[in-house]
Amino acid sequence: MSSTISEPRSETAARVVREFFDRYRRHDVNGMTDLCDMTAGFSYVPFEIWGKQRVLRGDGKVRTIGKTIWNGLITSFPDLTNTVHTVEANDDGDVVVEVDIGGTQHLAWGFAKPAGRRYDAPHLFIFKVGADGLIQHITAYWDNAGMSRQLGHTEVD
Amino acid sequence: MRLIDRLVQRFPKEASNVTTAELTTTPTEAVEHFLGALARRDVEAAMASIARDARVIIYPLGVRDSSDALRGVLNDLVVAFPDLLLRVKRVITTGDVIAVEFKVEGTQAADYAGAINQEKHLDVDQAWRFTVRAGLISEVHAYWCQQQLLRRLGVKRFDQIAIV
Numbered sequence: 402m403s404s405t406i407s408e409p410r411s412e413t414a415a416r417v418v419r420e421f422f423d424r425y426r427r428h429d430v431n432g433m434t435d436l437c438d439m440t441a442g443f444s445y446v447p448f449e450i451w452g453k454q455r456v457l458r459g460d461g462k463v464r465t466i467g468k469t470i471w472n473g474l475i476t477s478f479p480d481l482t483n484t485v486h487t488v489e490a491n492d493d494g495d496v497v498v499e500v501d502i503g504g505t506q507h508l509a510w511g512f513a514k515p516a517g518r519r520y521d522a523p524h525l526f527i528f529k530v531g532a533d534g535l536i537q538h539i540t541a542y543w544d545n546a547g548m549s550r551q552l553g554h555t556e557v558d
Numbered sequence: 559m560r561l562i563d564r565l566v567q568r569f570p571k572e573a574s575n576v577t578t579a580e581l582t583t584t585p586t587e588a589v590e591h592f593l594g595a596l597a598r599r600d601v602e603a604a605m606a607s608i609a610r611d612a613r614v615i616i617y618p619l620g621v622r623d624s625s626d627a628l629r630g631v632l633n634d635l636v637v638a639f640p641d642l643l644l645r646v647k648r649v650i651t652t653g654d655v656i657a658v659e660f661k662v663e664g665t666q667a668a669d670y671a672g673a674i675n676q677e678k679h680l681d682v683d684q685a686w687r688f689t690v691r692a693g694l695i696s697e698v699h700a701y702w703c704q705q706q707l708l709r710r711l712g713v714k715r716f717d718q719i720a721i722v
Contacts, residue, residue, distance in 0.1 A: 489653065491652045542701040547704070550716055557709050
């Protein structure tokens with residue numbers, strides 16, 4: 402997406418991020434990735450899977466960790482959708498988004514076995530959008546305990 | 559005590575000629591005052607930055623209430639973690655909305671959020687979204703992962719939080 406000459410950076414950034422969630426709603430992971438810089442950073446802070454000898458975290462790059470997690474979510478929750486509530490942006494390219502993400506579980510997600518249940522979880526996303534209109538970093542926060550309870554998974558790990 | 563009340567108390571003669579708008583701080587300053595006070599474990603000083611009719615949503619705790627609920631949440635936190643350490647990682651200002659990413663650390667010294675005290679160490683990354691009106695925080699939306707929090711406190715099951 403390119404910005405118009407007169408458009409303030411905040412408006413460009415907000416528009417790019419709204420398009421990101423539109424594409425997420427259409428399950429267009431490649432389209433989501435196309436909105437990001439080649440080396441865009443990725444941090445899903447609550448994503449933390451504990452094994453006996455390792456801990457998996459959702460930190461890395463959009464084109465590696467991000468795409469994997471998005472594809473995994475869409476596979477496990479085939480009707481995954483999102484509802485954007487607020488989008489706030491500034492002229493430094495920071496965008497803060499409140500969005501509900503949810504779907505019905507058909508395949509395992511983490512340690513949660515599929516029971517056909519639905520979850521809806523409020524998320525706070527923080528994006529950094531560059532002057533070129535490409536997303537440089539994505540950070541997200543949500544509560545996995547609420548998600549697990551809705552899916553019927555009662556074990557912390 | 560609210561910020562405006564403290565200023566009126568400090569400058570009683572001038573107070574009658576000063577409007578509320580002139581007494582306001584910037585949105586970022588209001589939030590920084592709140593976080594600074596919380597970092598000092600001074601809940602009442604933190605609450606001085608919160609409007610009495612503020613709307614508060616603490617998603618991981620299922621709290622959707624007023625400023626009094628926030629006072630309870632903060633009190634529970636500083637009592638359960640007397641060595642509370644709050645490290646601010648990023649403050650993002652977008653007009654009247656301020657988003658803050660910070661890490662909360664501490665050693666449990668009392669029951670918290672249903673979890674019995676096992677003297678475990680807590681470290682949980684959080685993001686809070688504040689809306690500021692007329693120098694006071696009018697809306698608080700708090701996000702963190704309660705699964706991460708309970709895991710660090712040694713809890714094994716969501717349906718039996720008090721059992722370890």
